[in-house]
Amino acid sequence: MGEMAKLAENSREPRHAMVDRQVSAAEVEWQKTVLKPALDRSPERQQGFTTTSGVPIERLYTPADLADFDYERDLGDPGEFPYTRGIHPTMYRGKLWTMRQFSGFGTPEDTNQRLNYLLSQGQTGLSIAFDLPTLMGYDGDHPLAEGEVGKCGVAVSSLADMETLLRGLPLERVSVSMTINSPAAILWAMYLVAAEKSGADWKKLSGTLQNDILKEYIAQKEYIFPPAPSMRLVVESIVFAARETPRWNPISISGYHIREAGATAVQELAFTLRDGIEYAEWLLRAGLAVDEFAPRLSFFFNSHNDLFEEAAKFRAARKVWAQVMRDRFGAKDPRSWRCRFHAQTAGCSLTAQQPYNNVVRTAIQALAAVLGGAQSLHTNSLDEAWSLPTEEAATLALRTQQVLAHESGLAETADPLAGSYLVEKLTLETERACYEYFEKIDAMGGMVAAIEKGFPQREIHEAAYSYQRAIERKEKIIVGVNDFVADEERPIETLAIDEGAAAAQKRKLHELRERRDGARVQTALEALASAAASTQNLMPYILNCVRSYATLGEMCGVLRNVFGTYEEPAFR
Amino acid sequence: MMDRPIRVLVAKPGLDGHDRGAKIVARALRDAGMEVIYTGLRQTPEQIVRAAVEEDVDAIGISILSGAHNTILPRISALLREQGMEDVLLVVGGIIPGEDIPRLKEGGVAEIFQPGVSTSIIVEFIRAHVRSHAPAPESGH
Numbered sequence: 001m002g003e004m005a006k007l008a009e010n011s012r013e014p015r016h017a018m019v020d021r022q023v024s025a026a027e028v029e030w031q032k033t034v035l036k037p038a039l040d041r042s043p044e045r046q047q048g049f050t051t052t053s054g055v056p057i058e059r060l061y062t063p064a065d066l067a068d069f070d071y072e073r074d075l076g077d078p079g080e081f082p083y084t085r086g087i088h089p090t091m092y093r094g095k096l097w098t099m100r101q102f103s104g105f106g107t108p109e110d111t112n113q114r115l116n117y118l119l120s121q122g123q124t125g126l127s128i129a130f131d132l133p134t135l136m137g138y139d140g141d142h143p144l145a146e147g148e149v150g151k152c153g154v155a156v157s158s159l160a161d162m163e164t165l166l167r168g169l170p171l172e173r174v175s176v177s178m179t180i181n182s183p184a185a186i187l188w189a190m191y192l193v194a195a196e197k198s199g200a201d202w203k204k205l206s207g208t209l210q211n212d213i214l215k216e217y218i219a220q221k222e223y224i225f226p227p228a229p230s231m232r233l234v235v236e237s238i239v240f241a242a243r244e245t246p247r248w249n250p251i252s253i254s255g256y257h258i259r260e261a262g263a264t265a266v267q268e269l270a271f272t273l274r275d276g277i278e279y280a281e282w283l284l285r286a287g288l289a290v291d292e293f294a295p296r297l298s299f300f301f302n303s304h305n306d307l308f309e310e311a312a313k314f315r316a317a318r319k320v321w322a323q324v325m326r327d328r329f330g331a332k333d334p335r336s337w338r339c340r341f342h343a344q345t346a347g348c349s350l351t352a353q354q355p356y357n358n359v360v361r362t363a364i365q366a367l368a369a370v371l372g373g374a375q376s377l378h379t380n381s382l383d384e385a386w387s388l389p390t391e392e393a394a395t396l397a398l399r400t401q402q403v404l405a406h407e408s409g410l411a412e413t414a415d416p417l418a419g420s421y422l423v424e425k426l427t428l429e430t431e432r433a434c435y436e437y438f439e440k441i442d443a444m445g446g447m448v449a450a451i452e453k454g455f456p457q458r459e460i461h462e463a464a465y466s467y468q469r470a471i472e473r474k475e476k477i478i479v480g481v482n483d484f485v486a487d488e489e490r491p492i493e494t495l496a497i498d499e500g501a502a503a504a505q506k507r508k509l510h511e512l513r514e515r516r517d518g519a520r521v522q523t524a525l526e527a528l529a530s531a532a533a534s535t536q537n538l539m540p541y542i543l544n545c546v547r548s549y550a551t552l553g554e555m556c557g558v559l560r561n562v563f564g565t566y567e568e569p570a571f572r
Numbered sequence: 573m574m575d576r577p578i579r580v581l582v583a584k585p586g587l588d589g590h591d592r593g594a595k596i597v598a599r600a601l602r603d604a605g606m607e608v609i610y611t612g613l614r615q616t617p618e619q620i621v622r623a624a625v626e627e628d629v630d631a632i633g634i635s636i637l638s639g640a641h642n643t644i645l646p647r648i649s650a651l652l653r654e655q656g657m658e659d660v661l662l663v664v665g666g667i668i669p670g671e672d673i674p675r676l677k678e679g680g681v682a683e684i685f686q687p688g689v690s691t692s693i694i695v696e697f698i699r700a701h702v703r704s705h706a707p708a709p710e711s712g713h
Contacts, residue, residue, distance in 0.1 A: 496669070
């Protein structure tokens, strides 16, 4: 059995038998008189065909594949339950998706300049990438930060850095997304205080905090604390947001990183939505009503190469989430039923070989996201298998979205793929496979328990390995990598991160520690420590620390002492 | 020495947690009959070299995607020299800009595998270059 078929089998064990395909007399006749002679003359290119994720794809889809299909139940009109056709009645005719390019590198000054540049080029939302020390809760002058400051994103160690990062940005008008997880509550507090100091009203701020710790344990592995205190931080920031920042999305439940780690499309969807269920259960236990928090839950998916598989995944995401919210949680507010999501093209699909091919891949992936009804989109740059993108490459990635939006006709009607026998069938199959995973994870006692057993981690590793083997056996072709290989590769220009960023950040931290009121910092950190040991909401204490110019590393140090740290067990 | 399987330490230094590549390579090396020790995430150069000494490995495979390679790799090479372990094969996979490669190779990295490389190429390279494939000297133990 080929690797892709094996992959398909892993991800699609049927829960209950599919309805038999009722082939029409006309189709039987076509098979006999048209198809068979054609196959006799020239057989197909290969024995069977599968999607990128290994799902079998048939030669032909007809009404017989949708015998069970019901327009009202399975699709509904756009803006109506179950939102398969989109969350807005007019979709992109009313408002185009937000073009939100993720960026961040070097010092806060460097990134502030890039953010202002992107706005000047017609980008409509901002998205900030932080460097690894920041993601892991270390200041730029910590020994473990050496060599990493400003490399994968911007270095932010204190309120002072955040103020520099946001200088001159119209925070009441432009929505800002921040990719930060373990220390999300702290970076968000820095954002809120910096915004307030610039004169912005918290009630008018719009943006998104990624704040999704479960997918860190599952896939990206940027965790600091054990699962229970990490979930507490997430819950408390969502509770705070529900009261204080009505237009802010305090979490972006993310499949992106799960997919990048090697998951199939179905695994990405199922694990992400099951994470959403887990957060909802914890929030209910914290005393919120479902309709108080559910309207502000947002999602983030990957858009990979396989156009129809991806479009079906996005459509199924909306349908399943609407059903989960209404039927599993009893949400009454339609806003709670709507799965609003950001999409990013698949970084793992980019090749170092023949990098200009990546422009084409990214365009197809962006097309899938728009056909799938995304609310916002990031398109990757052609040079990202080599380094962070140059300004030129990042601009081309933005232009790709602008061409799709304004020249392709894609945005002129809602859910253009609806009614395609193939896409409707794939949407139904994705939905069914997603519920199968829910059943397994529910039986394990929920997602935190499943993570502690290593279940999603193992499923993803198996899929990643099967995919790698399929590529090495040429069951899947990657242009420029395992076929159509160039005799000679022409090097491209890449972005070099100035090593000066680390020195600059060290100097600024040193000056900050000299300048600030040390006693005030100490009092604020002690108050945080005692609150962490109690059951109080930590957000006010974190805000207090931030206002005193306590650093990220100092606050995380306090929380590490109280909560402990997490290391992944070796799963066999 | 000639009879035992090739022993490889697969390590992820730095703060990055993206371990898809490290785990796939570890499994491919295992499937090819090698003994693989995977360090887990966020190992310092000191921890990696200590593990290499303790496990008496023939090769070290470093996965690094975060851009910290110019800091981390020279330190691992230097520590290996300090330990008299220059004969341990040091290979690297990850996101490494082309202009950094010559300097890293001069510093003691035997090979750098870019994204998209087949695991069979990594297996073959390690087989062809580890010390256990050179004639084993007589030794007292």
